[in-house]
Amino acid sequence: MGNEQGITPRAEDFSAWYNDVIMRAELADHSPVRGCMVIRPHGYAIWELMQGALDDRFKQTGHKNAYFPLFIPQSFLAKEAEHVEGFAPQTAVVTQGGGKELEEPLVVRPTSETIIYAMLAKWIQSYRDLPVLLNQWANIVRWEMRTRLFLRTTEFLWQEGHTAHATQQEAEEETQLILRLYRSFMEEWMALPVLTGVKTESEKFAGAVRTYACEGLMQDNKSLQTGTSHYLGQNFAKAFDTQYQTQNGELEYVWSTSWGVSTRLVGGLIMAHSDDVGLVCPPRLAPVQVVIVPIWKSDAERDTVLAVARGMLEQLREAGLRVELDDREGMKPGAKYYEWEGRGVPVRLEVGPRDVKREQAMLARRTGGKTPVPGSGLRRAGEAGRARWPQELLTAALARREENSLRGVTKEQLVELMNGRGGFAYGGYCGDEACEEAIKQETKATIRVLPDEEFRTDPGPSECVWCGKKAVTEAVWARAY
Numbered sequence: 001m002g003n004e005q006g007i008t009p010r011a012e013d014f015s016a017w018y019n020d021v022i023m024r025a026e027l028a029d030h031s032p033v034r035g036c037m038v039i040r041p042h043g044y045a046i047w048e049l050m051q052g053a054l055d056d057r058f059k060q061t062g063h064k065n066a067y068f069p070l071f072i073p074q075s076f077l078a079k080e081a082e083h084v085e086g087f088a089p090q091t092a093v094v095t096q097g098g099g100k101e102l103e104e105p106l107v108v109r110p111t112s113e114t115i116i117y118a119m120l121a122k123w124i125q126s127y128r129d130l131p132v133l134l135n136q137w138a139n140i141v142r143w144e145m146r147t148r149l150f151l152r153t154t155e156f157l158w159q160e161g162h163t164a165h166a167t168q169q170e171a172e173e174e175t176q177l178i179l180r181l182y183r184s185f186m187e188e189w190m191a192l193p194v195l196t197g198v199k200t201e202s203e204k205f206a207g208a209v210r211t212y213a214c215e216g217l218m219q220d221n222k223s224l225q226t227g228t229s230h231y232l233g234q235n236f237a238k239a240f241d242t243q244y245q246t247q248n249g250e251l252e253y254v255w256s257t258s259w260g261v262s263t264r265l266v267g268g269l270i271m272a273h274s275d276d277v278g279l280v281c282p283p284r285l286a287p288v289q290v291v292i293v294p295i296w297k298s299d300a301e302r303d304t305v306l307a308v309a310r311g312m313l314e315q316l317r318e319a320g321l322r323v324e325l326d327d328r329e330g331m332k333p334g335a336k337y338y339e340w341e342g343r344g345v346p347v348r349l350e351v352g353p354r355d356v357k358r359e360q361a362m363l364a365r366r367t368g369g370k371t372p373v374p375g376s377g378l379r380r381a382g383e384a385g386r387a388r389w390p391q392e393l394l395t396a397a398l399a400r401r402e403e404n405s406l407r408g409v410t411k412e413q414l415v416e417l418m419n420g421r422g423g424f425a426y427g428g429y430c431g432d433e434a435c436e437e438a439i440k441q442e443t444k445a446t447i448r449v450l451p452d453e454e455f456r457t458d459p460g461p462s463e464c465v466w467c468g469k470k471a472v473t474e475a476v477w478a479r480a481y
């Protein structure tokens with residue numbers, strides 16, 4: 001934790017800075033239960049805005065919300081071999097209920113594929129029942145040893161999409177559709193540029209055929225996996241005997257996908273944009289987008305200034321913005337500025353007696369700069385601002401990512417970079433897991449993705465960065481959360 005006044009600078013200790021930003025913005029707190037966090041109202045409001053935007057997109061693409069139980073029979077997990085191997089060490093298991101030993105222990109859901117497939121087996125009979133496009137908003141429990149607020153906690157909130165299709169092609173297309181949906185949400189709402197691509201075997205979801213992911217570069221040059229979309233093939237369908245009758249009357253297993261993002265996104269948002277003053281929140285996800293701070297010395301000034309400030313509040317709300325008027329008594333304007341800056345409010349309007357005379361307000365942006373704005377045109381300015389805001393943070397984040405990406409790295413560069421300043425390192429990969437593992441041992445860096453075409457270097461690398469043999473693909477390495 002930093003001192004009473006401030007926040008540990010990023011350059012000094014990034015991890016302490018991250019915690020200080022969260023505490024000062026009152027986004028979350030540690031709970032009496034080890035590894036579990038309390039999401040405070042300001043942090044939860046950001047999550048709700050994320051939920052709203054994503055939920056709209058899911059529904060626009062034909063998905064429907066449903067809810068499945070928190071408890072999963074332990075035997076269900078064992079039905080898919082890779083799945084149980086991947087998740088068993090992390091599960092919390094209930095063995096007693098109502099004071100009695102349970103006949104079968106219940107796992108607190110670490111993810112819901114198994115219980116959902118058990119139900120789909122019952123609901124899906126023929127090709128007419130397909131596709132099934134489901135989403136669930138829920139909490140998840142994975143027993144974590146080393147936890148960090150929002151990034152890795154024993155219990156967290158997420159959405160998990162689960163779809164079943166008649167053909168392999170449809171399922172593959174769904175996986176890609178969701179990957180694009182996630183990416184556009186992250187760019188447009190979080191102002192976070194992300195790389196997309198496929199994970200290697202060692203990094204994929206337990207039980208998936210292929211895992212696709214979005215990866216964002218944080219300000220400490222570590223990568224954060226912000227979302228995943230899994231193509232499951234027929235793995236779960238076979239484990240749960242989820243078959244359908246084709247148009248020709250034959251029985252076939254369904255093809256399926258699952259995909260998710262979690263409250264980890266709030267952590268990503270913090271680490272992507274915030275500064276040494278506190279939270280910087282992209283405007284579309286800011287619970288308060290504009291705060292109006294009236295300034296007065298005498299009672300007479302107070303009445304005049306407040307009347308004008310209320311008019312401004314009205315105008316900006318009409319412009320569709322989330323606005324607060326901070327008319328608290330007995331608190332200096334400077335103290336109010338400090339508080340709202342720490343909470344990441346994108347724009348502050350200061351209105352004092354002199355501004356009232358000039359029919360203006362002083363507009364201070366959270367990312368810097370102060371300009372007078374005419375009081376009468378606030379509504380239009382607010383509307384224009386809504387269109388312009390997100391782009392600026394995204395541009396800055398994109399520039400930062402590109403500055404910290406190195407293409408065509410040699411073995412020496414990869415080692416130096418990953419043990420030094422970090423960032424994204426693009427290089428050739430032979431496809432041999434031994435190389436992947438050796439790099440991990442030497443540098444703690446992992447292959448984040450085998451990048452999608454638009455992110456690839458042209459011409460691509462010809463040799464594996466580690467062994468020098470022929471490269472079968474380009475890979476992006478980084479240390480990661």
Ligand SMILES: [Zn+2]
Nearest residue numbers: 430435464467
């Ligand atoms: Zn190699």
